[in-house]
Amino acid sequence: MTTYILRRLLFAIPVLIGASFLVFVSIRFVPGDPAVAIAGELATPELREQVRKDLGLDEPMLVQYAIYLQRAVQGDMGQSVRTRQQVLDEILLRLPKTIQLASLSLILSAAIGIPIGVISATRANSWVDAVSMIFALLGVSMPIFWLGLMLMIFFSVILPSWLGMTQPVLPPTGSGTWKHLVMPVIALAANSMAIQARMTRACMLEVLRADYIRTARAKGLVEWKVIYKHALRNALVPIVTIIGLQFGTLLGGAVITETVFAWPGIGRLLIDSISYRDYPVVQGTVLVITFGFVLVNLVVDVMYAYLDPRIRYD
Amino acid sequence: MSMSGNTFEPIVELMEETAPPTSGVVMVLKRLMRSPGSMMGLIIVLAFLFISVAADYIAPHDYDAANFEMRRAAPSAEYWLGTDELGRDLFSRLLQGARYSLLVGVISVGIGLSVGIPLGLISGYFGGVADMVIMRLMDIMLAFPSILLAILFVAILGPSLENAMIAIGVVSIPIYARLVRSSTLTVKEELFIEASRAMGANHFQIIFVHIFPNTLAPIVVQSTLQIAVAIQAAAALGFLGLGAPPDVPEWGNMLQKGRTYIISAPHIVVFPGLAIMLVVLGFNLLGDGLRDALDPRIAR
Numbered sequence: 001m002t003t004y005i006l007r008r009l010l011f012a013i014p015v016l017i018g019a020s021f022l023v024f025v026s027i028r029f030v031p032g033d034p035a036v037a038i039a040g041e042l043a044t045p046e047l048r049e050q051v052r053k054d055l056g057l058d059e060p061m062l063v064q065y066a067i068y069l070q071r072a073v074q075g076d077m078g079q080s081v082r083t084r085q086q087v088l089d090e091i092l093l094r095l096p097k098t099i100q101l102a103s104l105s106l107i108l109s110a111a112i113g114i115p116i117g118v119i120s121a122t123r124a125n126s127w128v129d130a131v132s133m134i135f136a137l138l139g140v141s142m143p144i145f146w147l148g149l150m151l152m153i154f155f156s157v158i159l160p161s162w163l164g165m166t167q168p169v170l171p172p173t174g175s176g177t178w179k180h181l182v183m184p185v186i187a188l189a190a191n192s193m194a195i196q197a198r199m200t201r202a203c204m205l206e207v208l209r210a211d212y213i214r215t216a217r218a219k220g221l222v223e224w225k226v227i228y229k230h231a232l233r234n235a236l237v238p239i240v241t242i243i244g245l246q247f248g249t250l251l252g253g254a255v256i257t258e259t260v261f262a263w264p265g266i267g268r269l270l271i272d273s274i275s276y277r278d279y280p281v282v283q284g285t286v287l288v289i290t291f292g293f294v295l296v297n298l299v300v301d302v303m304y305a306y307l308d309p310r311i312r313y314d
Numbered sequence: 315m316s317m318s319g320n321t322f323e324p325i326v327e328l329m330e331e332t333a334p335p336t337s338g339v340v341m342v343l344k345r346l347m348r349s350p351g352s353m354m355g356l357i358i359v360l361a362f363l364f365i366s367v368a369a370d371y372i373a374p375h376d377y378d379a380a381n382f383e384m385r386r387a388a389p390s391a392e393y394w395l396g397t398d399e400l401g402r403d404l405f406s407r408l409l410q411g412a413r414y415s416l417l418v419g420v421i422s423v424g425i426g427l428s429v430g431i432p433l434g435l436i437s438g439y440f441g442g443v444a445d446m447v448i449m450r451l452m453d454i455m456l457a458f459p460s461i462l463l464a465i466l467f468v469a470i471l472g473p474s475l476e477n478a479m480i481a482i483g484v485v486s487i488p489i490y491a492r493l494v495r496s497s498t499l500t501v502k503e504e505l506f507i508e509a510s511r512a513m514g515a516n517h518f519q520i521i522f523v524h525i526f527p528n529t530l531a532p533i534v535v536q537s538t539l540q541i542a543v544a545i546q547a548a549a550a551l552g553f554l555g556l557g558a559p560p561d562v563p564e565w566g567n568m569l570q571k572g573r574t575y576i577i578s579a580p581h582i583v584v585f586p587g588l589a590i591m592l593v594v595l596g597f598n599l600l601g602d603g604l605r606d607a608l609d610p611r612i613a614r
Contacts, residue, residue, distance in 0.1 A: 018454035026470045141595040143546055145553045146569060146587030153580045252459030256550055271554055274469040286466050290458050 005302050012298050017069075019290050024068050027279050028061075037279045040081030072287070078280035082273070087284035091266055095288070097175060098265030101257065102250040104185045109192035110243050116193075117200020117239075122227055124205060132197060139194025144253050148187040148260035155183060173262035180261075188257045192246040199242045203235040210234075237307050244300030248293040255289075345607035352603020358596025365409055366416040375403035377410040377563055386579035396581040399571060404582065407563040408589050414564040415593060418479050418548040419541035425483025427537065430490025435521050435529075437491065438498025449495070452488035460485045464547055468556045475558035478551045482544050493536055497529035504528075531608040538601035542594045549590050565590050 030037040039051040052058065056067050071077070077087035116136070120129040156168035163169070170179050207213065208231050216226045255267030262268065266285050273281035346352045365372070374394070381401035389396040395404040437448040455463065467481035501507065502525060510524055551557040552566025560567060565586040572582030 014450065015453050015457045018450070019457045022454060023466070026466055029470050031472070137595060137598060138591065141542070141546075141598055142591050143549055143553075143566075143569075143587060143594075145550060146583070146590065149569065149573065149576060149583045149587065152576060153583075157577060157580065248459055252461045255462065255465065256554065259554060270465065274465070275555065282466070282469055286458070286462060289462055293459050294457050 001306070004305055008298055008301055012294055016291065016294055019294070020069060020072065020287060021065060023283050023287050023290070024065050025061075027283060030279060037277070038078065038081075041277065043081075077284040077287070080273075080281050081278040082276045082281070087280050090269060090281060091284055091288050094264055094266045094269050097263065098251070098254050098258070098267060101181070101184055101188060101263060101265060102247060102254050104181060105189040105192065105250050106243065106247050108185055109189040109196055109246065112189075113193040113196030114200050114239060116197040118204055118227065118232060120197065120201040121204030121208060124201075129201075133201070136194040136197040139190050140198070142190065144187055144191055145256050145260045147190055148183065148257060151183045151187055152260075175263055180263075184257050184261045184263050187260065188250060188253050191253065192250060195246065196239070196242060200235065200239050203238050204231060207231045207235045237304065240307060241300055241304050244296060244303065247296045251289050251292055251296075342604070342607045346603050349603050349606065351599050352607070355596050355599025355601075355603055358592060359600050362412060362593050362596060363416065366412045369409040369413055373403075373406035373409045375406045377406040378402065386575055386582065388579070389581055395585045396579070398568070398582050399575060399579075404568075404585055407568065408565070408585060411563045411565045411568065411586065411589065412593070414475065414558060414562065415545045415548065415590075418475070418482065419544045419597075421479045422483035422486065422544040422548075423537050423540050425480065426486030426490050426540065427533070429484075430487040431494050431526075431529075431533070433487070433491040434494025435498055435526060438495040439502055439517070439521050439525065445495075448491065452491050455485070455488045458485075461547060461550060464551065465554070465556065468551060473551075473556040475548075475562065475564065478548055478557045481551075482547045485547075486540055486544070489536065489540070490533070493532055494529050497532055498525055501525050501528045535601055535605045535608060538597055538604055542597035542601065545590065545597070546594050 027037055028034055033048075035048045035052045035055075035057055036043070038055065039048045043051070056064050059067075075088050077091075079085065080087055080090055083090065116132050120132045123129050152172045155170040156172050159165075159169045160167065170182050171177075172183070174180055208227075213226060213231055216230045217223075221230075254263075254265060255270055257263065258265045258267035259271050266288065270282060270285040270289075273279075273285065346356060369377075379402060381397065383401065384393065384397050385401040386399055387393055387397045387401070393403050393405065395408065398404055398407065433448050433452075437445045458466075464478070464481040464485050467484060468477050471477040471480070507520060507524055510520055515524070548557060548564070549566030549569070552564045553570045555570060558564040558567050560571065568586040569583050572579070572586070576583055
């Protein structure tokens with residue numbers, strides 16, 4: 001097991017180096033002078049000259065990358081063009097907000113998506129199944145940001161008018177209280193919920209056809225025991241993988257959700273930075289989100305091997 | 315000279331007995347038609363294609379004509395879905411927007427296909443160093459959440475519809491490369507590949523004449539689903555202000571502009587979102603249906 005984890009860790013390193021190289025190179029594709037891109041369009045000639053010297057922009061590309069990587073590993077991702085703050089400080093300030101949003105969405109989506117999938121599979125081809133799967137398909141097809149806007153209309157216009165209130169039931173934007181969390185979490189969770197419901201149904205259907213399920217039923221086991229103790233436990237392995245992978249997708253989706261609800265996480269930081277052409281922050285946020293994504297995938301892989309004894313570790 | 319002479323009759327009869335009763339396409343269509351979901355998907359997709367082509371002819375108003383006296387008007391007999399913030403007919407703009415979505419879907423999937431397929435074929439067929447290099451590159455691209463990578467590309471290239479299409483297309487390359495590689499690995503072990511090699515076919519012929527056609531089924535399914543992904547991604551980029559210029563009636567754009575008036579004129583954001591959802595749903599249904607219809611394991 002330890003060797004397997006170590007191997008997976010070692011395998012993640014070249015991927016991370018490649019990803020950081022891609023992010024590093026990307027800024028070189030900004031039209032014009034990279035020194036301008038990094039120091040900002042309003043920077044003085046002296047500042048640009050200093051940036052050029054600091055980052056070794058006269059050196060060959062690989063040397064520049066080595067400098068960049070060395071600094072990034074030490075937590076120095078450069079300075080924000082907009083605020084002149086350290087990029088890492090700006091990110092660390094907002095990261096907890098994004099993690100909060102993504103984790104709550106993950107919990108909500110699993111708590112609803114998996115039971116829906118189980119119910120659908122056990123009553124395959126019934127009307128319950130049909131209705132759930134239609135909703136799941138709608139959930140997969142619905143744009144996150146549009147669902148966010150619809151929730152805003154519902155909680156700020158429709159529901160207050162039903163209840164005879166003059167104020168929105170939930171605050172449409174910002175953060176601070178649990179009320180601020182409700183809409184962004186639902187909006188972000190909907191898509192994953194739908195995917196998990198569909199996956200759970202498919203996995204359960206597969207497992208329910210297995211011989212040992214027939215055996216369990218034949219020996220007279222009560223149906224809920226067959227489903228929860230025998231079928232679901234075996235179907236859980238791929239489901240857990242999907243949940244884990246969803247966390248990465250949620251990190252990406254957070255970029256959009258945070259913009260809709262003005263949620264002060266790193267996704268919003270990314271979009272704001274793009275409009276200010278604040279490239280050091282753009283690079284930093286993309287790098288941090290991607291590292292998080294790779295890390296989560298790694299944990300999922302390891303967990304998968306742990307959950308499924310058929311996977312060999314050597 | 316007539317071919318219906320008596321000499322050919324036995325052969326014709328024999329052919330009728332042994333040849334499959336219908337062609338592959340007809341068979342797939344027949345299977346599609348048996349599933350109500352797939353049929354609905356097919357109808358939505360066909361309607362979407364028709365609207366994209368005929369938008370100019372079926373639109374009740376000029377999509378760009380502003381009527382300042384009717385700004386943000388609610389749906390009415392004259393403006394079926396109401397008007398936007400400049401008093402332009404929302405319905406006509408939605409019809410026009412279908413074109414942009416179709417364009418994004420087709421071009422970005424085209425980019426993904428035209429780069430991903432050759433990479434997958436080379437990787438799967440030749441193996442070795444080429445396989446390793448290509449697949450590690452694909453792993454790196456897959457290390458990013460895909461919408462994030464698209465956002466990064468657009469941020470660097472500059473916001474525009476063209477760049478959004480390129481970004482979405484590039485991000486989908488590894489999906490195709492992996493898919494084609496895995497089919498290639500299976501197909502290349504088949505006996506008919508060995509036979510054609512024995513008959514002197516070169517690598518190029520084997521890859522494109524023999525292997526490629528046999529990897530098509532999963533590619534068709536994936537591309538249909540990928541069009542849905544592309545349309546959603548383009549709308550997201552448009553919504554984030556990273557897609558088409560503000561005046562273009564792209565659906566994501568319309569949502570972004572309408573956001574400001576969400577309380578006073580909610581119809582401006584309701585309908586473009588419904589349009590996106592409907593079209594994405596159509597391609598998803600069709601893709602799911604095609605997967606079942608093309609799957610040889612599902613005997614009917």
